[in-house]
Amino acid sequence: MPTFTALTTLPDADNARALGEAMERMDPEPTGVGVFEMEDDSGLWEVGAYFEAAPDRAALAVLEAAFDTRPFVVSELPEVDWVAKVRRELAPVEAGRFWLYGSHDADTLPEDRVALLVDAAMAFGTGHHGTTRGCLEALDQLLAEGITCRNVVDIGCGTAVLAMAAARVWPDHPVLASDIDAVAVDVARANVALNGLNGRVDCVEAMGFDHADIAARAPFDLVFANILKGPLVALAPDVARHADSGAFVILSGILNPQADEVIEVYARNGINLVDRRVIGDWTTLTLRA
Numbered sequence: 001m002p003t004f005t006a007l008t009t010l011p012d013a014d015n016a017r018a019l020g021e022a023m024e025r026m027d028p029e030p031t032g033v034g035v036f037e038m039e040d041d042s043g044l045w046e047v048g049a050y051f052e053a054a055p056d057r058a059a060l061a062v063l064e065a066a067f068d069t070r071p072f073v074v075s076e077l078p079e080v081d082w083v084a085k086v087r088r089e090l091a092p093v094e095a096g097r098f099w100l101y102g103s104h105d106a107d108t109l110p111e112d113r114v115a116l117l118v119d120a121a122m123a124f125g126t127g128h129h130g131t132t133r134g135c136l137e138a139l140d141q142l143l144a145e146g147i148t149c150r151n152v153v154d155i156g157c158g159t160a161v162l163a164m165a166a167a168r169v170w171p172d173h174p175v176l177a178s179d180i181d182a183v184a185v186d187v188a189r190a191n192v193a194l195n196g197l198n199g200r201v202d203c204v205e206a207m208g209f210d211h212a213d214i215a216a217r218a219p220f221d222l223v224f225a226n227i228l229k230g231p232l233v234a235l236a237p238d239v240a241r242h243a244d245s246g247a248f249v250i251l252s253g254i255l256n257p258q259a260d261e262v263i264e265v266y267a268r269n270g271i272n273l274v275d276r277r278v279i280g281d282w283t284t285l286t287l288r289a
């Protein structure tokens with residue numbers, strides 16, 4: 001873990017990059033080097049490096065002279081358990097009837113909500129992002145309309161938050177969750193176990209629908225896919241192939257100006273817009289096959 005930083009600023013981008021490269025070759029080597037244009041309109045570039053031990057002041061002085069920089073500011077960072085800090089600071093998320101909480105909030109669960117434990121980890125999907133919240137609100141809307149889905153797939157499941165939400169509201173029906181990222185699949189499986197949903201949500205590693213279990217369990221009557229516009233567009237024919245007639249499709253990860261293109265592509269594949277919701281910069285679409 002880096003515990004020291006050395007920072008300086010320069011007016012010239014090329015010189016800043018060259019200094020960054022020179023810092024990478026310092027002895028002892030820094031654990032990381034960054035070169036950034038400052039966001040304060042000063043036009044200055046900041047060059048900084050992280051070190052596991054106090055950097056050699058004499059070596060920094062040589063670099064100051066060679067690159068004509070201001071003196072480096074060397075600081076020792078306080079030891080922080082970042083994972084614990086982030087977890088502590090993440091407040092529960094409310095999305096329709098769903099209540100997503102971290103284990104630090106387990107004592108204060110509202111009784112009238114569908115509560116899901118989703119700790120911050122190495123996968124996307126604590127509910128703090130507008131795309132996840134949009135999908136949960138879209139699911140909440142289906143429930144408000146009295147709709148029951150009997151065969152659900154969540155493509156790009158991250159923490160498995162959407163898959164688990166579906167499993168909780170339709171306890172008699174199976175849910176399949178997939179992610180292209182093996183780490184996310186591990187996190188998803190751990191969350192499924194923590195939420196007492198083993199046997200109700202299965203998690204597989206797959207790109208899109210490319211997995212024998214997904215093919216075997218199709219057609220689905222609800223498809224979630226909260227991934228970016230590019231993959232969503234590419235997946236449209238596969239979604240159409242794996243969706244039952246009348247199936248609902250909830251898509252997110254779409255920046256607001258991209259939504260019309262996604263709607264058009266899915267319409268060409270026989271999947272038409274039912275509802276859309278905007279949270280911040282992100283649009284979530286509910287469509288129907």
Ligand SMILES: C[S@@+](CC[C@H](N)C(=O)[O-])C[C@H]1O[C@@H](n2cnc3c(N)ncnc32)[C@H](O)[C@@H]1O
Pocket residue numbers: 123124125126127131132135155156157158159160161162178179180181184206207208209226227228231253
């Ligand atoms: C924005 S996160 C969504 C996580 C969660 N479903 C949610 O709503 O919060 C997108 C996830 O999709 C996965 N992903 C991206 N492209 C994919 C693809 N083509 N097939 C399967 N998973 C994909 C990523 O690894 C990531 O975990």
